[in-house]
Amino acid sequence: MQISCNTTSPNFGPRPKGQKPDMLLLHYTGMKTGGDALQRLCDPAAQVSAHYLVEENGDILRLVEEDQRAWHAGVSCWAGDSDINSCSIGIEIVNPGHEWGYRAFPAPQMRAVTQLCLAILSRHQIPAERILAHSDVAPLRKEDPGELFDWAGLANAGIGLWPRNTPDTTEVTADSFLAALQRYGYDTDLTTPGAAKNRAAVVAFQRHFRPGLFDGAIDKQSCQILGSLLSQLDARA
Numbered sequence: 001m002q003i004s005c006n007t008t009s010p011n012f013g014p015r016p017k018g019q020k021p022d023m024l025l026l027h028y029t030g031m032k033t034g035g036d037a038l039q040r041l042c043d044p045a046a047q048v049s050a051h052y053l054v055e056e057n058g059d060i061l062r063l064v065e066e067d068q069r070a071w072h073a074g075v076s077c078w079a080g081d082s083d084i085n086s087c088s089i090g091i092e093i094v095n096p097g098h099e100w101g102y103r104a105f106p107a108p109q110m111r112a113v114t115q116l117c118l119a120i121l122s123r124h125q126i127p128a129e130r131i132l133a134h135s136d137v138a139p140l141r142k143e144d145p146g147e148l149f150d151w152a153g154l155a156n157a158g159i160g161l162w163p164r165n166t167p168d169t170t171e172v173t174a175d176s177f178l179a180a181l182q183r184y185g186y187d188t189d190l191t192t193p194g195a196a197k198n199r200a201a202v203v204a205f206q207r208h209f210r211p212g213l214f215d216g217a218i219d220k221q222s223c224q225i226l227g228s229l230l231s232q233l234d235a236r237a
């Protein structure tokens with residue numbers, strides 16, 4: 001795996017003292033071209049960045065050192081923590097996104113993403129359930145990297161948590177779904193079940209773990225998938 005360090009971004013700061021990255025956050029760039037995205041990620045006026053950019057041909061650029069705090073998450077929340085930039089490593093994956101012609105991620109690009117994730121995981125203690133989509137931590141604002149992103153393929157390579165076809169020890173029902181989603185890490189409002197953020201969290205969950213149908217309806221299969229994920233966490237605890 002070749003990583004180019006010829007281009008760097010000025011948009012970063014120090015991580016809080018003693019804080020080590022324990023989350024991996026995946027994005028798509030959501031701009032017309034990879035060149036546009038690179039320019040923006042390195043533009044001081046834009047005030048955004050990521051640690052890595054992965055081009056559609058598989059080229060990997062390191063824009064910010066892993067021990068620095070890059071600016072990619074924006075207003076977000078996971079497991080009660082709303083300073084996601086401080087705890088995470090961010091990877092921007094070139095794709096026009098839903099605004100400019102969302103398309104499949106080419107195989108060379110996915111191979112590069114896989115190799116990069118494995119390398120990062122070898123350097124940092126990042127639990128499987130904290131390998132997340134931008135949409136997971138900002139469901140009301142973000143859709144990336146989106147339903148065409150191959151999370152199942154990454155899970156096959158040992159990256160991220162994925163539902164299994166084994167009987168669940170942790171039962172999730174429609175009634176307990178939002179609480180279970182919150183236990184998993186999503187930001188839900190349990191006092192207002194009809195809140196817009198709750199539906200957005202369900203959609204984000206489905207987009208990640210059941211990309212074929214992300215309508216926000218809490219159906220039986222969604223309950224089973226979440227049950228399987230929580231069972232794997234509980235088995236480890």
Ligand SMILES: [Zn+2]
Pocket residue numbers: 026027028072134142144
């Ligand atoms: Zn993003």
